[in-house]
Amino acid sequence: xxEMEDYDIHQAVVAPQHLADIxxxxxxxxxxxxxxxxxxVAGLFSAKPTKA
Amino acid sequence: xxxxxxKALKAAHSKSLIFEPRVAAGQTFAEIYTLCRDGFExxxxxxxxxxxxxNSLWSDQSQEQDRTQMTKDENAALDKxxxxxxxxxxSRLRLMPAIKAIEWLIRRFRIHExxxxxxxxxxxxxxxxxxxxxxLSILPSELPVEYRFLYPYIKSLTALPRAAIVTQATNSPxxxxxxxxxxxxxxxxxxxxxxxxxFWAGITAEAVNRMLDKGRSGRRAIQTQNNLxxxxxxxxxxxDAMVMKDVPxxxxxxxMIVTILxxxxxxxxxxxxxxxxxxxxxxxxxxHKTGLVCLCILSQFRSAKQLSARVTKALLKVxxxxxxxxxxxxxxxxxxxANGLALAxxxxxxxxxxxxxxxxxxxxxxxxxxxxxxxxxxxxMLLVAPFRVNDEVDPDGQIRKELGSWxxxxxxxxxxxxxxxxxxxxxxxxxxxxxxxxxGTSIRPTLAIED
Numbered sequence: 001x002x003e004m005e006d007y008d009i010h011q012a013v014v015a016p017q018h019l020a021d022i023x024x025x026x027x028x029x030x031x032x033x034x035x036x037x038x039x040x041v042a043g044l045f046s047a048k049p050t051k052a
Numbered sequence: 053x054x055x056x057x058x059k060a061l062k063a064a065h066s067k068s069l070i071f072e073p074r075v076a077a078g079q080t081f082a083e084i085y086t087l088c089r090d091g092f093e094x095x096x097x098x099x100x101x102x103x104x105x106x107n108s109l110w111s112d113q114s115q116e117q118d119r120t121q122m123t124k125d126e127n128a129a130l131d132k133x134x135x136x137x138x139x140x141x142x143s144r145l146r147l148m149p150a151i152k153a154i155e156w157l158i159r160r161f162r163i164h165e166x167x168x169x170x171x172x173x174x175x176x177x178x179x180x181x182x183x184x185x186x187x188l189s190i191l192p193s194e195l196p197v198e199y200r201f202l203y204p205y206i207k208s209l210t211a212l213p214r215a216a217i218v219t220q221a222t223n224s225p226x227x228x229x230x231x232x233x234x235x236x237x238x239x240x241x242x243x244x245x246x247x248x249x250x251f252w253a254g255i256t257a258e259a260v261n262r263m264l265d266k267g268r269s270g271r272r273a274i275q276t277q278n279n280l281x282x283x284x285x286x287x288x289x290x291x292d293a294m295v296m297k298d299v300p301x302x303x304x305x306x307x308m309i310v311t312i313l314x315x316x317x318x319x320x321x322x323x324x325x326x327x328x329x330x331x332x333x334x335x336x337x338x339x340h341k342t343g344l345v346c347l348c349i350l351s352q353f354r355s356a357k358q359l360s361a362r363v364t365k366a367l368l369k370v371x372x373x374x375x376x377x378x379x380x381x382x383x384x385x386x387x388x389x390a391n392g393l394a395l396a397x398x399x400x401x402x403x404x405x406x407x408x409x410x411x412x413x414x415x416x417x418x419x420x421x422x423x424x425x426x427x428x429x430x431x432x433m434l435l436v437a438p439f440r441v442n443d444e445v446d447p448d449g450q451i452r453k454e455l456g457s458w459x460x461x462x463x464x465x466x467x468x469x470x471x472x473x474x475x476x477x478x479x480x481x482x483x484x485x486x487x488x489x490x491x492g493t494s495i496r497p498t499l500a501i502e503d
Contacts, residue, residue: 014315019257023250027178027181028248034246034249034253034305037250038304039383042345043383043384046311046385049384
C-alpha cells in the first residue's frame with residue numbers, strides 16, 4: 001500500500017536532566033555558540049538515522 | 053513626620069550598585085553625575101549608538117529631573133529612553149562603564165523602583181555574577197508579580213540558580229513572555245548579543261520541555277488541549293523569531309525550541325507545516341544547515357509526506373541539496389524530508405510538466421538516504437507520471453521525451469541505489485509497452501539485462 005506509513009511516529013522521550021546538562025555547562029556569557037547548542041538539542045530529540 | 057520623610061528619602065538615595073549605603077547617602081546628584089558620566093562617555097566610544105542619549109538621560113538638565121515632580125507623559129517618555137538605554141547596555145554588563153552608567157539611572161531616575169521588571173530582565177542573563185546580587189539587594193520590597201520568585205534569594209542574599217529561573221518560566225506565562233518580548237525587542241532594535249540569545253533559548257527550551265511533560269495526560273483529548281494551549285502561548289513568539297531579519301542566532305534558537313515542541317507536542321500536520329513554511333520564509337544561507345536539521349526533525353512527526361510548495365521551492369535553492377541531506381543523515385534522520393521533497397517534485401512534474409526538479413530527484417534516489425519502501429513508491433509515481441502529463445502542458449511531447457531518456461538513465465544507475473530503483477521499476481504495476489510507446493524510448497532492455 002503506497003499510502004502506508006514507512007514507520008510509526010513516536011513522540012520523543014527525553015529526560016529533562018539531559019536537556020538541562022546542555023545549558024548548565026557555563027553562564028550564558030560563556031556558553032558555546034548557539035549553533036552548537038542547537039545541534040546538541042537536535043541530537044537529543046531526533047530519531048537516529050537508519051541504514052537505507 | 054518631616055524627620056521620617058527625610059529618613060526615607062535618605063534611605064532611598066543610598067541605594068547604589070557601586071557605593072556603600074553610607075557613602076551613597078552623602079552624595080549630591082552633581083557628584084554622582086560627574087562620577088557616572090565617565091562610564092557613559094566610555095560607552096559612547098565603544099558604541100556610537102549611546103551618544104543618542106546625550107540629550108536625554110545624560111543632559112545637564114537631567115541632574116535636576118525629579119520623577120515625582122514630572123507629569124505622567126513626561127515619565128512615560130523617560131521610561132522609553134530608559135528601556136532603550138538598558139537594552140543597549142545589556143551586552144556590556146560585565147564592564148564597569150556600563151555599571152557606572154546604570155548607576156546614574158538608579159540614583160537619578162530610580163529605575164529600580166520605576167522600571168523594576170526591565171531592569172531585572174536586563175541583568176538576568178548575568179544572574180551568576182556578583183553585580184546581580186548587588187542589584188537584588190537594592191530592589192524595592194514589592195516586586196512585579198513575575199519577579200516575586202526572587203524574594204527568597206533577596207532575603208537570604210544567595211545566588212540565583214538557573215534551575216529557579218527555569219521553574220519560574222515553566223510556571224509563569226507572564227515571566228516567560230516578558231523574557232521573550234525583551235529578547236525579541238533587543239533583536240528588532242539590533243541590540244542583541246549572543247549571551248542574551250543563548251540565555252533565552254536555554255530557559256525557553258527547558259521550560260517548554262517541562263510544560264510538555266506537565267501537560268501529559270493519559271487522556272488524549274486533555275493532552276491535545278494542553279499542547280494546543282502551549283502552542284498558542286509560545287507559537288507567536290517562535291513565528292516572530294523564525295523570520296527575524298539579520299539575526300541568525302535568534303532564528304537558530306527558535307529552531308531549537310520548535311524542534312522540542314514538534315518532538316513532544318504531537319502538534320498535528322497543520323501546525324508542523326506552518327512552522328516549516330515559516331522556517332524557510334525566514335532563513336538565509338547562514339541558517340540553511342541548522343534549518344535543514346530542524347526541517348528533518350519536523351518531517352519525522354508529520355503524517356503528510358509531500359512537502360509544501362513553499363518548502364519545496366526553498367529547498368531547491370539550497371546548493372547541492374541531496375548531498376547536504378546525505379551529510380545530515382549521518383547524525384539525524386533525513387530520509388523523510390528527502391522523500392517529501394522528491395514526492396513534491398514528482399507531483400509538480402505530473403501536474404505542471406515541470407521537469408526542472410528531475411536532477412534533484414535523481415540525486416536523492418541515488419544518494420541511498422531513502423528507505424527501500426520510499427524508493428519503491430517514488431519509482432512507481434515516476435513511472436505513472438508520463439501518463440499524467442497531458443498534451444495541454446506538453447503540446448509537442450518534448451517533456452515526455454526528456455522524461456523518457458531520464459527514466460532510462462535512472463534505470464541504469466549503479467550501486468545499491470541502482471538495484472533498488474530497478475527492483476522498484478520492475479515491481480511497479482505499470483504497462484511498460486504503453487509507457488515506451490508514450491515516451492518513444494526503451495526502458496525494457498535495461499530491465500531485461502538485470503533479469
